[in-house]
Amino acid sequence: AQSVTQLDSQVPVFEEAPVELRCNYSSSVSVYLFWYVQYPNQGLQLLLKYLSGSTLVKGINGFEAEFNKSQTSFHLRKPSVHISDTAEYFCAVLSMDSSYKLIFGSGTRLLVRP
């Protein structure tokens, strides 16, 4: 079975500061990794995904994430955040032996202050 842990339920940060949202996963098989963003009162939108290849993945809106297999982590980063980045961010995993069960973490609320 797979599981995803997002240790920070809320991350407050000032505008234009850098931010890192942490994600750790557990799985007995290889996985694919995703970050989704949910703006208030909306559905989820794919931010970026890691399937294979380079461990540094770039996504939309200036976000990037790095896959670290030895630490089973997939942390999300942005060098300079904007007020509009305020949203909830979800890390998710998909095991390579079960291509349809996308497992989500509990989410991290990013609160960007002026």
Next chain:
Amino acid sequence: NAGVTQTPKFQVLKTGQSMTLQCAQDMNHEYMSWYRQDPGMGLRLIHYSVGAGITDQGEVPNGYNVSRSTTEDFPLRLLSAAPSQTSVYFCASSRQGPKNTEAFFGQGTRLTVV
């Protein structure tokens, strides 16, 4: 092109009542799924379908039924609503499984069972 459409957006049920949450997509996607979102728990997979006539259980299927008679529609049925089913429900679709293509989410249905 409407994407993924969920109806209703809000619903209040009494314990024991039944209802169907509707989900429709106009992108000819094969894969569709239902999630529930609860505070502090992220999204949990209820049921999913890999094509018309094919459905399977996710992490939390108890109390919910689904069917997939057409590619476009994937309704979620609550046969006898319970307060524990108070949640926000999201429907998602993708061309194939979430590994291959981006999953598109509906706007959600906020269900309260009293």
